[in-house]
Amino acid sequence: MENNEQIFIMNHPLIQHKLSFLRDKNTGTKEFRELVSEIATLMCYEATRDLPLMDVQTETPMCTATTKVIAGRKLAFVPILRAGLGMVDGMLQLVPSAKVGHIGLYRDHDTLQPVEYYNKLPSDIEERDVIVLDPMLATGGSAMDAITIVKRSRPRSIKFLCIIAAPEGLKALSEAHPDVHIYCAAVDEKLNEHGYILPGLGDAGDRIFGTM
Numbered sequence: 716m717e718n719n720e721q722i723f724i725m726n727h728p729l730i731q732h733k734l735s736f737l738r739d740k741n742t743g744t745k746e747f748r749e750l751v752s753e754i755a756t757l758m759c760y761e762a763t764r765d766l767p768l769m770d771v772q773t774e775t776p777m778c779t780a781t782t783k784v785i786a787g788r789k790l791a792f793v794p795i796l797r798a799g800l801g802m803v804d805g806m807l808q809l810v811p812s813a814k815v816g817h818i819g820l821y822r823d824h825d826t827l828q829p830v831e832y833y834n835k836l837p838s839d840i841e842e843r844d845v846i847v848l849d850p851m852l853a854t855g856g857s858a859m860d861a862i863t864i865v866k867r868s869r870p871r872s873i874k875f876l877c878i879i880a881a882p883e884g885l886k887a888l889s890e891a892h893p894d895v896h897i898y899c900a901a902v903d904e905k906l907n908e909h910g911y912i913l914p915g916l917g918d919a920g921d922r923i924f925g926t927m
Contacts, residue, residue, distance in 0.1 A: 722885060722899075723761070723762075724899055729757055733753055737750045744922065744925035751802060751923060753805060755802035756805040759810065759876075769783070790814075791836070791845045792815050793815070794815070794848040797924065801850060802876070802878075816845075817833060817834075818831070818864055822856070836865065840870050841870060841871070844874075845874070849876075850878045850919040851877060852884040853911065854906065855885070856887075858884070859892065876898045876899075878900045878901070879901050879916065881902075881906045
């Protein structure tokens with residue numbers, strides 16, 4: 716699947732290198748958690764590439780220079796609980812001033828549909844550009860519901876950032892929310908009969924928090 720105006724696949728060598736270790740079943744909880752955070756940092760760099768800049772005057776040790784700063788855009792990161800929490804610290808490494816909201820969704824193992832149990836967003840969300848976070852985009856149900864929840868608060872814009880996506884989830888999410896840009900590090904082969912991504916990396920939440 717190629718990049719298009721809505722879907723961006725980040726094939727940077729550093730991301731792909733770290734992703735190989737993330738997939739490895741022998742990678743322990745501590746290293747897995749660190750890798751998720753590091754990949755999120757690298758992906759944040761690309762996902763914020765379109766932030767607008769403005770000129771300011773800066774006094775260097777030599778003279779006054781015209782330099783660039785971000786032009787007043789405010790960001791909010793909204794992880795989908797619980798696996799999305801693993802990406803937050805990596806994102807905040809680059810944008811420490813961003814606010815963080817939380818949306819709690821779990822997948823019903825019988826219906827594979829997401830169920831909402833928690834929703835707490837920044838009070839000034841309407842002034843912010845939101846990036847929704849979840850390491851895995853499988854069926855797309857949780858991502859679609861989380862974005863629908865965020866849209867109720869009318870933020871300036873919404874992006875979705877995941878590490879691994881299934882083609883089925885990408886198709887469902889892009890069709891449900893054609894105004895949302897989607898960023899991922901890899902598009903895998905397919906979903907299995909239980910709704911898990913193949914080859915994937917297993918359950919991201921369990922591997923981040925050591926609850927296998």
